[in-house]
Amino acid sequence: MNDTKTNAGWFGTPKDDPRVVQLRQHLIANNGIKGLEILKPSDVERAVALFHRDGFVAISDILNAEQVAILASGCDEVVKEIVAVDHDHKGNRGSHRYSFGGSSLTRSQLHHPAWQMLLDIPSVTRILNAIFGSNHYTLRSASGDFCLPGAVDYQPLHSDIRDWVDDKRSPFSAFHDPLGRMSIRDLPCPYVCVNFLPQDVTQLNGPTRQIPGTQHSRMPIPSLQDEPEWMRLSTVCSVPAGSIMIRDVRAWHGGTPNVSETMRAIPNLEIYAPWFREPIVPGITYQDYKGLSVEAQRLVQHCVADSSEGLVTGATLRAP
Ligand SMILES: O=C(O)CCC(=O)C(=O)O
Structure with missing residues (x-):
């Protein structure tokens, strides 16, 4: 075990523990969606069709080598800061698992x-x-999210958006049909997540599991105990660095074991559909905003802090 505690190396259950060795073999033999299509950037129509059919789509060759290197080093820098305040790798999305925004x-x-x-x-x-x-x-x-090597457990399947029909205690969305007939799942996609891959995503380093076609499902999401094995293996891999996954956040998904030697990050942009809005927290200073391209300025227009305000940045395990 590499017990460095201050970096993002393997930590926790020994990597040669028989259960870990067996899990690794099982993943190599079985992990990954069979026949996963990985599109090219020019396959726009097919990307739209797969996104609407499956609730997600993977597209390679989006970032060039220089952009991949910048993103990988940016993620490493932020991961180091976060892990420095969580020596036991407890995580905030399950053990060894973290949200970049939530941290x-x-x-x-x-x-x-x-x-x-x-x-x-x-x-x-x-x-x-x-x-x-x-x-x-x-x-x-x-x-986005990252998981450290030594993440030996599965994260439960979940949706990132819930309304009052799904969960009366902690709905994500204010969408509410008082007659109880409509749910946010009956609507067109309200909110997508675009994950950018700064490293290859493999069978072993915690590929995201996505259950195809569940974005409109009203079935209860299975717990870890009830989840069938085919769902555990329904992961988006292998996908090369520089690719993206575009995901309808309503589709059932979850993190999987990272039994590789290195951290796996999936930084993202989270984007509301033209017709959908929920409260947005400022994330960029006016000064930084002014330095962006016109297209980028259009995209972030609702995330900009007031021109007189700075932003207090830094790592935490519990974002305010
Ligand atoms: O890490 C992953 O692959 C998925 C993480 C996730 O869905 C979450 O933490 O909400």
Whole structure:
């Protein structure tokens, strides 16, 4: 076991524990969605069709080598700061698992240049325009997730958006049909997450599991105990660095074991559909905003702090 405690190396259950060795073998033999299509940036129509069919789509060759290097080093820098305040790798999305936004005092990483770089990638803009049928969508946050090596457990399946029909105690969305006939799941996609991959995502380093076609489902989401094995193996891999996953956040998804030697990050942009808005927390200073391209400024227009205000940035395990 590499017990460094201050960096993001393997920590926790020994990597040669028989259960870990067996899990690794099982994942190599079985992990990954069979026949997963990985599209190219020019496959815009197919991307829209797969997104609406499955609730997610993977597209390679979005970032070039230089952009991948900038994003990887930005993620490493932020991960180091977060792990420094969590020596036991307890995480805030399960053991060894963290939200980049949930670990930031601003609830976002939009202040970071590596995330700002993602705001104006023309191939992404083309696909989002096609998914939403307009360019009037708006950024909610720049965040994402990472999991450290030694994450041996599965994160429960979940949706990132819930309304009052799904969960009366902690709905994510204010959407409410007093007659109880409509749920946010009956609507067109209100909110997408675009994950950018700064490293290859493999069978072993915690590929996101996505259950195809569940974005409109009203079935209860299975707990870890009830989840069938095919769902555990329904992961988006192997996908090369520089790719994106575009996900309808209503589709059931969850984190999976990272039994590799290295951290896996999936920084993201979270984007509201043109017709959907919920409260947005400022994540970028006016000064930084002024330095962005016109397209990026359009996207972040609702995330900008007042011109007289700075932002207090830094790592925390419990974002305010
Ligand atoms: O890390 C992943 O692959 C998914 C994480 C996730 O869905 C979450 O923490 O909400």
